[in-house]
Amino acid sequence: FKNSILIQQTSKDLVSIPCIDKKTIEQLNLNELCFFGTYKGTPCYSARITHNNLPDNLSGNSQDILSVSYKLINLRSLYGKIDIAFWSIAGYARQIFDWNIHFKFCGKCGIRTTRKKNEHARECTECKLIHYPRISPAIITAVIKDKKILLARGINFPDKKMFSVLAGFVEPGETLEACVKREILEEVGITVRNITYFGSQSWPFPDSLMIGFTAEYEKGNISIDTEEILEAHWFTAKNLPVIPGKQTIAGKLIEWFSLQN
Structure with missing residues (x-):
């Protein structure tokens, strides 16, 4: 979903970025999972998710997961509704995710690229050209x-x-x-x-x-x-x-x- 991001809502006015345990993450069968940093010691990831595999839909979920509502909303509409730190994280995650999706193939020779492990960069497996996130x-x-x-x-x-x-x-x-x-x-x-x-x-x-x-x-x-x-x-x-x-x-x-x- 273009420019959408997963949020959790515990009340009408309280919205935040989900913080989900590892076991639940494994059940969601996420694609394009990418680690992009930590926030106060908590690892942060971006990934592809759809309405069909939101945390709400998991059977046998724990009570703490069920106590909140999860939804995909347009990132722009989230602006001003959450803490500025979480807004910055959300925007960063969105950009890193989109970049990984859009640069799977080298713009020079057309061969598939792979993610480098030590930095946000994708390297062509053929010509070795390195692609960095676009700003x-x-x-x-x-x-x-x-x-x-x-x-x-x-x-x-x-x-x-x-x-x-x-x-x-x-x-x-x-x-x-x-x-x-x-x-x-x-x-x-x-x-x-x-x-x-x-x-x-x-x-x-x-x-x-x-x-x-x-x-x-x-x-x-x-x-x-x-x-x-x-x-x-x-x-x-x-x-x-x-x-x-x-x-x-x-x-x-x-x-x-x-x-x-």
């Missing part, structure tokens, strides 16, 4: 003009009412600052100056590293790229529309603007 850098920028922030509604936003700061992927041979200028010019037709680093966040949809910046408006009028943007406007801190949550770097950038104004 796609993307910029995300708060553009400020006269105590207003530029926000836009993207065509692919899950929440069609939500506005956010502008973002885009870095192209080969491009600096982060050049990407900021290009993306903003392409998406809304304005130029910016005084680009300043703000912070970063791993964003596993599917494998992004979001690198945040602030920038000042320089010149131009808003002219949106209709293939990516539905609408874009300048907003004051007192009339903000629906925006991303504060846990996201987009939310943090907008919160930073609000505190300044």
